[in-house]
Amino acid sequence: MNECLCSFGSEWLKKKRTASSFLIIAGSLLIPLIIIIARTDSAAGLGAANLQPHIWENLYNRNWQIMGTLLLPMGIVLATSLVTQLEYRNNTWKQLFTTPQSLTTIFVAKLSVILVMLVEFFLLFNVGIWLTGVIPGLLIGVPYPPETFPWKAFWNSNTKFFLDSLPILALQYGISLRIRNFLVPLGVGLGLYVASMIAVHWKYGYVIPYTYCDYEFMGVTAGKVHTHSWAAGYAVLFIGLAYLFYITRKDKA
Amino acid sequence: MSNYCLETTNLSHQWNARTPVLNAINLRVPTGSIYGFLGPNGAGKTTTLRLILGLLKKQQGEIKIFSWQWETHRIAILRRIGSLIESPSIYSQLTARENLRVLQRVYRCPQTRIEEVIHLTRLTDTGRKRTGKFSLGMKQRLAIAIALLNDPALLILDEPTNGLDPEGIIEMRELFRQLNRRGVTILLSSHLLGEMEKLITHTGIIHKGQLLFQGTLDQLRNEHGASDLETIFITLTKSNHE
Missing domain, CATH: 3.40.50.300 (P-loop containing nucleotide triphosphate hydrolases)
Structure with a gap:
């Protein structure tokens, strides 16, 4: 356990000043920032808007509209690839594999860093959504929305989005661990993302592992198929395959 | 034996x-x-x-x-074991001390060891300079410092x-x-x-x-x-x- 924690700490330090850590902060706050600017700009109707009964739900939907269908999948593709590519770019796999830790520990530590980064992304994004309700009012002098902040609904919806994004993370992790060329995981990610956009209304669209965030946001159903279970299944499968390919690699560096 | x-x-x-x-x-x-x-x-x-x-x-x-x-x-x-194989393995966005800290966590050696190897390889003046901006010689010194970090046999x-x-x-x-x-x-x-x-x-x-x-x-x-x-x-x- 201690070995895993030390390994995680080491991996976490590595991402300091990297593009992936910047991407998490910038990507999670970009849409809330745009909405804050847009709401501040339409000052006349802001007071009435804040009094609407479902103001938080409206803000939530406005923020997730672009996030769920575009930025989240693309952000995961980029951030996951960047974390693993850090070792290729700096030629550090050989150093890492000669440290006294098991290969499994290295695999788990890297995956954990990416998962924690995703949690960080969700937390920052939700703080951003809350700020879209608060900051414009503070700047213009309009009262805070009287509706109680729907914590539970936010939690439930975020959990589903998190689960739905895991197959993307797992597949991207496996590919970028295995392949040195940064363009390959990026190309696969982009290709599957486009395929998912096309396939989301197709009756068998749920077989494409990148569609689940679209299903969740658009409210599209895939018949009687439980898409969250499919997402969990794909995530487990991809992580298993990623581990298998990683552990059987003949040339470690 | x-x-x-x-x-x-x-x-x-x-x-x-x-x-x-x-x-x-x-x-x-x-x-x-x-x-x-x-x-x-x-x-x-x-x-x-x-x-x-x-x-x-x-x-x-x-x-x-x-x-x-x-x-x-x-x-x-x-x-x-301490090792250096071919070119130096260094995270270019980090400083020399940060690079050593990354490995110190894994080796679980005392933090004081970082300053010891920095001193041994004469990298004391590198401060906040990122290793991506190091000369090849400095990178090589840092790679040797990394190899020495765990006080190898x-x-x-x-x-x-x-x-x-x-x-x-x-x-x-x-x-x-x-x-x-x-x-x-x-x-x-x-x-x-x-x-x-x-x-x-x-x-x-x-x-x-x-x-x-x-x-x-x-x-x-x-x-x-x-x-x-x-x-x-x-x-x-x-x-x-x-």
């Missing part, structure tokens, strides 16, 4: 059926020695070192380090003086001697025969995947009737060509 810190038995490797790289290498690195692993480009030096460190999957033969089988004691062995260094200026080479030579006096066994691979001659106690000469000679420098000189390493090296590799 063997007198050898590192032993390989019939270590062979091939990229495919037609291109063997190593042919039954029996390396014997005595404990407490400075062993120079010499050979021309493509002789199989780096492949041997990568196999020893587990960076390449072993196909045939046996590797023992500190009398332990590699397969069964991988982590215990790596805990006592065996140092495996592939071309450690690459990119160092003459003053840096002399400093490193002194550092390696100092470490060796403290009991560290050093396995060095280099093309700089003149430099190696000043430092090593034992040598292994590899050519086309075959170990042509192994023993002390004196044994090498006596067997081949020449005093300088360069002449003997050329004679040996030429005769192997023929």
